[in-house]
Amino acid sequence: MATVRMSDVARAAGVSTMTVSNVVNGRPGVSEEVRRRVLRQLAETGYRMNVSARNLRSGHSGVIGLAVPGHDVPYFAALATHVAQEAERRGYRVAVEQTGAKEAGEVAAIRFSQAMDYDGLILSTVGMDLEKLDVGQAFPIVLLGERENPTAADHVSMANHAGSRAAVEHLAAQGAGRIAFIGGPETAEQTIHSLRLGGWREGLQDAGLACSPELIFEAPEVTMEAGRRAGRRVAERILADRAAGRDPIEAAFAITDSVALGAVRGLADGGLRVPEDLLLVGFDDIPEAAMAVPSLSSVAPDMSWTARRAVELLLERLGGQDGPTAGSPPAGREETIPWILQVRESSSPVRSKQERQLTDPTGAAS
């Protein structure tokens, strides 16, 4: 029951620990006969490598952290899956942390990652003031999600502006005159809120549509629940405008799919339906978007690409581990995630049932 050490195996096999180490790690320079002998003892004794000892010796833990707002946020759950795959393929493990979408949580995640001896951190920042990063002790970090913040850390950034604008232009092209925004306020700069709100504004301008503060419905948190509350207010407004003979809101762009799906629920609470009463587009293209009724149009960032690049950028920084920092990459590299606009039922003209059955209304292509 007591732990089996490498030296135990070595003694049992009649060799030195170094030979056992060589066999375990598949290094060359061991005769076939000895190798078999060692392998047998390895199995018989039930030897398990002591990872702590190895890490202590090698100086790195083989773990990279991934800090996301929450395990239970669909977009990040999906992202975590992809990142874990990419990292595993390269011999690293991923430990997922939660930040709670709060700046304090993000700072804590950095400190925690350092404390836990992670080799690096991929930080999905929602609202962080990035200047605070430079305080970090040259700890390898890749930022995910935001943009336009010059920093020492690398960025893999979402096309928040362009994506949002495309969503709004699409809605305008559907004939919508008044297009609302459902999401956070513009208070904090360079957050998901201000960036996507900015894209909404630009989209309205490009389409020659009015952009008034009345069109903004606040969902301060990026959750379904917040979206629902906002959706209720949208419903109230539409009903009031209709009753008063004013032009009602005809479409809305929601800051994320979760908010959008919550808004659909909120509209239903008010007796209104998507897309009959309101065209709707979200952002992220989470799996639930294609499955919802109605299926949800969404700005769809390439998640595989995102995960791959994030891992690659981080590992490049990890290169000069112990040795001199030979040929480390330049600081503050910035890359933008490819994306497309995925159009589905929620922003499409209403068709008859027959028509709907002829094509796949969820856009689940390839």
Add this chain to the structure above:
Amino acid sequence: MATVRMSDVARAAGVSTMTVSNVVNGRPGVSEEVRRRVLRQLAETGYRMNVSARNLRSGHSGVIGLAVPGHDVPYFAALATHVAQEAERRGYRVAVEQTGAKEAGEVAAIRFSQAMDYDGLILSTVGMDLEKLDVGQAFPIVLLGERENPTAADHVSMANHAGSRAAVEHLAAQGAGRIAFIGGPETAEQTIHSLRLGGWREGLQDAGLACSPELIFEAPEVTMEAGRRAGRRVAERILADRAAGRDPIEAAFAITDSVALGAVRGLADGGLRVPEDLLLVGFDDIPEAAMAVPSLSSVAPDMSWTARRAVELLLERLGGQDGPTAGSPPAGREETIPWILQVRESSSPVRSKQERQLTDPTGAAS
């Protein structure tokens, strides 16, 4: 830039490493003056504990594994959040692994957890043959989800039978005559599939309803996509029965909420609606259930309770770490998760809009 060791801090503060260690870990027996001196050097040098060294010395890693079918399965994402909280409160970290809901993945998770030197593992088993666990090298494991498998490991088990039966009885009480099951086949015993299918059978019997194989619609994977395909087949059947003047299926119990939500989409593909054309109840009560349109009735296990007990059981086993296994708990403890049936729109008689607005249709009670 080079790592700051405890001995560096000790030298700078003019004390021994042992004193620094005592300060860092908040142990008593350090004079106030020395403590302040050390604390200052700690800050100035930017010292960070080397976790590998501490683990090597203490003999345990402070990490417990949590193996779930997938990061992106809503139920397990929520569970991971809760487990992480519980563990953190007790000074442990959680590393989440994916099993892919496959037996091979579950076995691999065990081996991996051992290899990574985790102190223990919480394994959410969906389809594992538990006898294989006894092969494990007395590695602390708590099983989550299934039941009725006598094993050396502790179980925190879902009330699969009772919950499923309650769901079916509820549907019968709504007046449904033919109640379908959407989920996996009965092939593997003691899996989520066979257990919930068994509960469905018993529920039908209790209600005096017929139980024929035609009423089973297979969703082999526990995903929205599989649910959608099954939902389409349900729709086809209902339409065919109506056209032929036969009694159509009036209600369905889906093996999980994800499958249920997929089924709603599949029914919509066929032009049918919930609950107008089919009453529906799911299992798990994931957050999305309350937010869906229509909101989804569901068997709701107490997730906080689940997470807390799982962590508690595991940590109790970890008690006798280095010392003799003094007073370790008995083997194979079995506990059942408390649950309730959460009734929402998807299994309720259709009401007018006015009625719906008077009450909260999603049952989002505290």
Add this chain to the structure above:
DNA sequence: TTGTACGCGTTATCAT
């Protein structure tokens, strides 16, 4: 090809 020291950073034990 194989074996021998030694060090990685921390903590327990025993002394002072």
Add this chain to the structure above:
DNA sequence: ATGATAACGCGTACAA
């Protein structure tokens, strides 16, 4: 109250 020393289990360098 504080310090010296010996492990913890593995990998590297170098010697054989």
